[in-house]
Amino acid sequence: MTPKPAAKPARPWFSAGPTAKRPGWELAKLPTNLMGRGIRAPEVVERFAHGLRLTREVLSPPDDYVMLYTPGSDTGAVEAALWCMLGERPVQVIAYENFGLTWLADVKTHLGLEPEALTAPWGELPDLSKVDPKKDVVFPWNGTTSGVRVPDGDWIADDREGLTICDATSAAFAMDLPWDKLDVTTFSFQKALGGEAGVGVMVLSPRAVARLDSYRPDRAVPKVLRIADKTGFDRTLADGVVMNTFSVLTIEDWIDALDWAKAEGGLPALIARTDANYAALAEWVERTDWIAFLPDRPDIRSTTSVCLKFVDPRVAALDEAGQKAFVTRFKTLLEGEGAVYDMEPHRNAPPGLRLWCGCTIETADVVTATPWLEWAFQTAVGELAQSADG
Structure with a gap:
């Protein structure tokens, strides 16, 4: 019989989501002065906007990229992009793990499109040379369920005509992301910085915003996925306004994680x-x-x-x-x-x-x-x- 080790991890949490809280985290240290306030109260909107500014400060996307929150964690962020943007041109979906396969099924069955699937067995990566720059492409940067990631962004054309929609939820804050290659980038509070679940973040390039401004899908888009209004991209979302009621405590927890990230370097x-x-x-x-x-x-x-x-x-x-x-x-x-x-x-x-x-x-x-x-x-x-x- 193998003896039990003498020491245990001080923080034995190794879940892939929600992930471990930052070292030193304490619930009692989160501000509670805005608890019970309305989600449209100016002070609350400003707090959500502050969270977006901190997120931008840590991740450093280009200045002309915009950020917004979505309901439903990273899943909601990806779905908002699929429902509001796809259909203008042909679509490819890179599916080499569970969530890529989910996006493939949703594009096909719920959006009624005919995507080209680039697939690979678990533990492998599809042939990225088959990505067509004339088509929109949906892909996970890091496959949370397969332990596979794309090695870089070199396979994405600089002169592409389609959009790149990147599910980066288990890559953001942990890997270098080539922002010039990414038009839609999504992640959630609950992954790399150990935030609470339920809120997603979307980062949009000017090309993605232009798609929202010019393209109107012929499908009905559910309210919680609706990032565009009758005139195009709903720009109030980039100012901290949210589509439905979010937890104020969750945003305070996110701000706490971002402050820690800045303090770490x-x-x-x-x-x-x-x-x-x-x-x-x-x-x-x-x-x-x-x-x-x-x-x-x-x-x-x-x-x-x-x-x-x-x-x-x-x-x-x-x-x-x-x-x-x-x-x-x-x-x-x-x-x-x-x-x-x-x-x-x-x-x-x-x-x-x-x-x-x-x-x-x-x-x-x-x-x-x-x-x-x-x-x-x-x-x-x-x-x-x-x-x-x-």
Whole structure:
């Protein structure tokens, strides 16, 4: 029997969303003076606008790009872009993980369009050379559920005619995003900075704003996705006005996260923290014979939502149901000890492990977690052998 490690992570939260709060976070430190005020009160609108200004300050998109909030987290932000912008020209959807496949299905079944699908198996990336600059393209920058990311933006043409609609929810604040290549960029509070769920952010290039100003889809757009009015892009949204009632406490939590990000050193420091966490986990993976990265190619491996697969023959020989049961046991062992929480993969992903390594995670906690992963594996595989013998 493998002995239990002596130390536990100080902050054992490795969920891919909502992710761990920033180090030192305390609910009691959030301002509450605007609680109970109306969402249209000038002071509340200004607070939401302040959150947008801070977001811009940390991410540094071009000055002529605009930002706005959407309901429904990153999902709502992506859907708002799809419903309000697509249909003017042909569409391609890059689908190599769960959410790319979701956008593909929505474009086809709900919008009634005929998108071209560029797909790849879990852990792989489609052939990006097939992206047509004359078409709109929808894609995740980082596949939260597959641990795969696009390596760069070189495959996006500078003289493109179509729009690039990028789901960047598990990449923003953790990876460099080439803003000149991105026309619509979406993310949520709940991912890289550990904010509360329910609110999405959309960053629009001048080309995207021009599409909203000139194109009117022939479909009815639900109110919570409606970022354009009869005259075009609803510019009040870029000033902190929101489409429906948002939680004031949620925006205060977001502002708290952004203030922390600035104090840490801004985007370069956030990326450095993420890279250090990934490097610590990668070092353990490389020296451990029963686990491997789900993506074989190092250049497309995510540094935030790190997805791993079992390569031990005793586990790999199990059918899918058996492997999922093994993951459940693995999770139960770890969480029963309070050592590592929420390390299971997305429900639609292959059985394995997934650990969030974004900037709100401490590298020391990644290092301390790995002996617990080893203990859980050896314990679970030992139980598997006993079951087979019995």
